[in-house]
Amino acid sequence: MLKVRVIPCLLLKNRSLVKTVKFKKYNYIGDPINTVRIFNELEVDELMFLDIFASKESRDINFEILKDIANECFMPLSYGGNIKSLDDAKKIFAIGFEKVVINSNAFNNLELIEQIAKYFGQQSVVGSIDVKKGLFGGEHIYSRHGKKREKESVVEWAKKLESAGAGELLLTSIDRDGTWSGYDIELTKRVTSSVQIPVIANGGAGSISDIAEVVGRANASACAVGSMVVYQKRGMGVLVNFPDKKSLEKALDSVVE
Secondary structure: OOOOOOEEEEEEEEEEEEOOOOOOOEEEOOHHHHHHHHHOOOOOEEEEEEEOOOOOOOOOHHHHHHHHHHHHHHOOOEEOOOOOOOOHHHHHHHHHEEEEOOHHOOOOOOHHHHHHHHOOOHEEEHHHHHHHEEEEEOEEEEEOOEEEEEOOOOOHHHHHHHHHHHOOEEEEEEOOOOOOOOHHHHHHHHHHHOOOOOOEEEEOOOHHHHHHHHHHHHHOOEEEHHHHHHHHHOOOOOOOOOOOHHHHHHHHHHHOO
């Protein structure tokens, strides 16, 4: 197992996998079940599935596809997408997922995180924060997959999620999503230095060096990867893959004590 978790973050739309760029346009990637089988063969340590349209479209969780994924998958799984209640979380965990990712519904019901954490343990809840820079400087948190701007500041919201019981945070730069331009180091460092729980950096990964950089310079505890594990290379076709583990270990050894 790698010293730092490198987690393929896979985006669901109905029963398909897609990949976005800056939370806007998306491309079809393939069938999630076939993709899980490939990641099984690649011996990936962990997978994350996010239904990016569930909260945006106020759509119910597709438990059937989650069952199909869990039945096929050999590694720990997390799921996010319009989880509205403790009962939703119970169903997801009963299916075989180990963690739930909460984003939009935390803004109008922060107690949801507390309820799930008390019932299943703090390690079972990932608080998700989507951040976008403003036209005139500054930055803003968005919910509903980039549709709704929230009033909370990034650091204060991170602290609130931690206080509510989140065991870790998924921090996504909307501006970097799907760009292969590297993680937002400054944003990640600001959040990691303000909370005690692990932070998963997300948005922009394009190489092993990007992963090593956000761990070494911004103290990310884990890295979510999207484009670089579903495409051959930037600008090329779909190819489900995972970075060479020996190369990853070598890069991470230089930044992890």
